């Protein structure tokens with residue numbers, strides 16, 4: 001079945017998508033493959049049936065706009081991703097660096113190809129400005145054992161709110177992104193139900209911030225996550241938040257109920 005749909009998709013791509021019932025194809029394919037982003041990182045045998053293997057660009061790699069503090073924190077958390085066993089051999093540590101794509105659909109196997117079909121010009125809000133350093137520069141790390149996520153965020157000049165300071169909406173956007181990423185990695189596809197945000201102190205534009213998120217609890221379809229945004233040395237609290245995410249079927253996102 002999967003191979004059949006994939007062949008159909010490939011055929012339709014090469015024929016300019018004429019007559020394609022996208023919701024039908026996408027619901028079947030993306031629902032299967034977006035169940036858990038970990039599935040796409042640790043491939044399961046089923047995925048070998050999917051003929052499209054394009055690798056999306058990871059936008060959370062260091063670039064020349066990153067300040068020394070941003071790079072220092074990136075290297076600090078990156079180092080926690082590797083650990084050594086008693087024989088001095090390298091093994092995977094408790095942390096892992098998460099990739100960051102410019103479309104959430106790219107987390108699915110074959111998502112690079114699907115992204116060309118579904119509103120091709122659409123971009124993830126936090127990755128929609130191409131100039132490096134101008135807006136959201138960030139990298140997130142996940143600790144699946146502790147059910148926590150930390151994001152190192154450098155706030156660019158296009159994110160101004162009050163003069164010289166970071167816009168509250170940009171802060172909320174990043175909190176939504178990081179808490180949503182944690183909820184998504186723990187539970188599969190989710191949507192934000194609420195995001196309660198308390199701004200404690202203003203953030204100078206250009207700052208490097210740490211966004212710490214932790215799972216509070218899971219109750220059925222509901223995933224509660226808390227969050228703190230601090231200065232890079234964690235001495236100053238800028239924002240606190242509590243978020244609720246609800247697990248969803250992704251069918252409705254593509255116009256069907258299944």
Ligand SMILES: CCCCCCCCCCCC(=O)SCCNC(=O)CCNC(=O)[C@H](O)C(C)(C)COP(=O)(O)OP(=O)(O)OC[C@H]1O[C@@H](n2cnc3c(N)ncnc32)[C@H](O)[C@@H]1OP(=O)(O)O
Nearest residue numbers: 037104107176177180181184185191192193194222246248
């Ligand atoms: C890895 C990838 C990286 C990806 C990296 C990028 C991550 C970006 C993340 C961005 C995420 C977004 O911004 S998403 C965009 C903003 N969010 C939205 O547009 C969501 C709009 N709202 C909805 O679609 C819906 O209301 C849902 C999905 C939230 C819930 O609808 P539903 O699925 O029908 O569920 P429903 O039965 O109503 O509720 C289920 C339970 O949740 C409770 N509940 C529902 N809403 C609320 C609420 N606001 N406040 C309190 N409780 C609520 C209900 O009382 C119920 O509790 P009980 O009776 O069971 O106890």
